[in-house]
Amino acid sequence: MSDATATAAPEQLDPANPFAAPSGLPYGLPDFVAVRTEHLAPAIAAGMAAQRAEWEAVATDDAVPDVVNTLEALERSGELLGRVLVVFHTLAGSVGGDEIHAIESEVAPRLAAHHDAFWLDRRIFNRLESLAGATALLDLDAETAWLLAQYRKNFVRAGIRLEDAEMERLRELNSRLVTLETEFSQRVVKAMEAGAVEVDDPARLAGLDEGTLAALARSAADRDAGADHLVTLVLPTQQPLLARADDRELRAELLAASEARGTGVDAASDTRATLLEIARLRAERAQLLGYEHHAAYVAEDGTAATTDAINEMLARLAAPAARNAEREADELRAMLEADPAVPAGTELSAADWSYYAERLRKERYSVDDAVLRPYLELDRLLTDGVFFAATALYGITFHERDDLAGYADGVRVWEVTEEDGSGLGLFVGDFYARAGKRGGAWMHHLVDQSHLLDRRPVVVNNLNITPPPAGEPTLLTWDEVRTCFHEFGHALHGLFSDVRYPTLSGTSVPRDFVEYPSQVNEMWMANPAVVSRFARHHVTGEPLPAELLDQVLAVAGYGEGFATTEYLGAALLDQAWHQVRPERVPTAVEEVQAFESEALVRARVAVDLVPPRYRSTYFNHTFGGGYDAGYYSYIWSEVLDADTVEWFTGDGAENGDGGLNRRAGQRFRETLLSRGFSQDPLASFRELRGRDSRIDPLLVRRGLTD
Structure with a gap:
């Protein structure tokens, strides 16, 4: 595959899309009231295209690399994409839902490819290397010199020195991994919901205060549970109610439900095959990049x-x-x-x-x-x-x-x-x-x-x-x-x-x-x-x-x-x-x-x-x-x-x-x-x-x- 960053005319975003212009709210707070789910995917696509064009302008600049036309140009790139991604990731993590998760699954590999389009572009890396070679003449301030060093280090860690065939395999690994990681996170959320424990007999809730009982009743009502009370799970193994519920059988049921998450008790949230593939592909990627294993790559x-x-x-x-x-x-x-x-x-x-x-x-x-x-x-x-x-x-x-x-x-x-x-x-x-x-x-x-x-x-x-x-x-x-x-x-x-x-x-x-x-x-x-x-x-x-x-x-x-x-x-x-x-x-x-x-x-x-x-x-x-x-x-x-x-x-x-x-x-x-x-x-x-x-x-x- 060519070094060149793939380019196309930037997609035009509908001016009515709230991401088409910077937020007018104080401090640039996103205008969440104006955002609807259908705004997200078009804005992400347009944002990626716009940033690819900005990167291409840096890569093909005939001027001698300097801080403004290289480092600052890179730091300024991606304004539109950044605007939409902070909102998208916020909604994916804090609101969720099938529509958001569907978009997340769709765009995750595209974002991985977008990431690779930058970090595997030898033309941009060569400009940074040229800039580094001239630092003695440029007299860079400490922060700018540090930024330049970080860019160069991250290009190497991303695989810029691989051969073309190795780069192609790296792209495949990155795309597959981000898809799997997204799937794992979504299944973890499903597992928490599927593992919630329904309690029909209020006597089983002895030891809990009235406020907690009311909260469990509200959870049951909000989630249309088949019981009067619903004990929802938190992410760690230990669950808060284990410290207060007098019913020993309920405690055992609650811990068992917590530890069983992702093990196949609920097929839709089984994470085992996903995590095994993630571990295997991360290990392969680390070796491709020259590291003994993935942990060594991360520790560095x-x-x-x-x-x-x-x-x-x-x-x-x-x-x-x-x-x-x-x-x-x-x-x-x-x-x-x-x-x-x-x-x-x-x-x-x-x-x-x-x-x-x-x-x-x-x-x-x-x-x-x-x-x-x-x-x-x-x-x-x-x-x-x-x-x-x-x-x-x-x-x-x-x-x-x-x-x-x-x-x-x-x-x-x-x-x-x-x-x-x-x-x-x-x-x-x-x-x-x-x-x-x-x-x-x-x-x-x-x-x-x-x-x-x-x-x-x-x-x-x-x-x-x-x-x-x-x-x-x-x-x-x-x-x-x-x-x-x-x-x-x-x-x-x-x-x-x-x-x-x-x-x-x-x-x-x-x-x-x-x-x-x-x-x-x-x-x-x-x-x-x-x-x-x-x-x-x-x-x-x-x-x-x-x-x-x-x-x-x-x-x-x-x-x-x-x-x-x-x-x-x-x-x-x-x-x-x-x-x-x-x-x-x-x-x-x-x-x-x-x-x-x-x-x-x-x-x-x-x-x-x-x-x-x-x-x-x-x-x-x-x-x-x-x-x-x-x-x-x-x-x-x-x-x-x-x-x-x-x-x-x-x-x-x-x-x-x-x-x-x-x-x-x-x-x-x-x-x-x-x-x-x-x-x-x-x-x-x-x-x-x-x-x-x-x-x-x-x-x-x-x-x-x-």
Whole structure:
């Protein structure tokens, strides 16, 4: 095949299509009210054609390559496509539905081919190489030089140096993989819906509070279930109701439904054949590109750099985590044996763990989620917790914009302003679960910050909180509070971006670094000045009693054996699937479970009572969500996080405030949050700390010291 990027006259988009012109709304917020499903496919097609023409203009430019006619021209390309894709991907992930999924399946391979048309164009690569050869004469600023280096590295990683026949095979692999990854993600959503547990007998729901019962009844009504109550599934293996449902058979049924997702119990959501083909084709692609396996390809692009470094860290944590989990299990066995409702001789099961761990927390620390929930109301948490901490640290303020619409009912928009009153960007909150929305919690951009394009950021936080009955407040668990702070840490990373080039904006950092700022932001949920404001009774306004707060904070370290082991189980499964050669990937769907079991045993995290946070068949992070061979990132980032928390509470603190002050916040913003990917992220960390990171604070936090 020729090097030349295939070109054609750009398709003309109907001027009535809302994507035909930039949004006129503040900060470029997409006009979701004007968008209909039928607008998407034509705009995507026109956007790809327009960008291909822009790339062709760069590739065929007779002028000597320079920053403006090459780098900046590439950074400016794709405006139309970018406008429609942010909306399309938002609707696909947060709204879903058959129409959107059909478009997603149709355009995924076309977008992969579009991606390859750029990264496999030798003419553009040669212009970048020429530009690099002239950098001594051009005297590039640091950010531009870094951008040029990233482009050149990414061209090589994409396969630009392959022979023509190898390039053709690479295109085939990329097209097939993106189709399979889309299919996997869609099947995971279907599996969550198919696995929901119907409950006819209300007696089986003993132990649940009235608010939860009302939410389960609403779920049944909203989804036309055949029972009065419907327990919908969340993405991880552990389900929230396992901690509170007294009915042991219901707990076992719920965990079984969770773990059975994608295994063929529902043919329409069986993911096994899909994940096997994904693993095999990724392994083949890695070898084609010159890597031992896919995990090595991914690691090279992260701060970890090598799979040896990843394996060493995960192995260092696995054994002590499993030991801690076994010690915790012994305590829970004693509780089960003392439970008069359980027949003598009953063995502790994985479905019992959360239930008795919750009872232990209540007995040892007097902490009960049912007691806490009335003090954890979503609106107050946002205003007096998440936003308050951001104001105290960074001086920014939030003003809800009821005049700006989101893409679904319940989506809210806030304008974010600087201390001097100037506009910083928009924050969009999509907090509730809905049919068709993928599980979990995440952040994404609707507009990337860029000085080159004169754009300020628009960022979205997505959660999956069960909606309360109409007119009732949204009451949260402590874990949901943590998720709110975590995702808002990502939002701050996007909002504070202060770079020239859109490619380097905000959270566009390596995967094993991107979770670091979000994990740091979790620290503020326990800061006394913050928690005293948001943890107030939703009816009386009374603060959470001091003794209860002390108990909540004391219990924070309990259960780290379980939490670390279930996380490591998933992270090590991710590595196992991606540290194999193509011929070592199983070929029969019946072998998926055996491969998984052997990998967990080999990694020393095969604890029967602690299933992995995600089993392979619903591990969307790794087979559909962009974290392939990168799920280790959370714990890798937590090394930086724990070290930074130590800085905030030490050198960053003033008068015992735990670091919640403008001086510490501004330093963290300037040295790290604002940098995006405009330099080596670890250089940003070293600028903050004055040294490389140390793992010791993490080991102490997770109770993994000897």
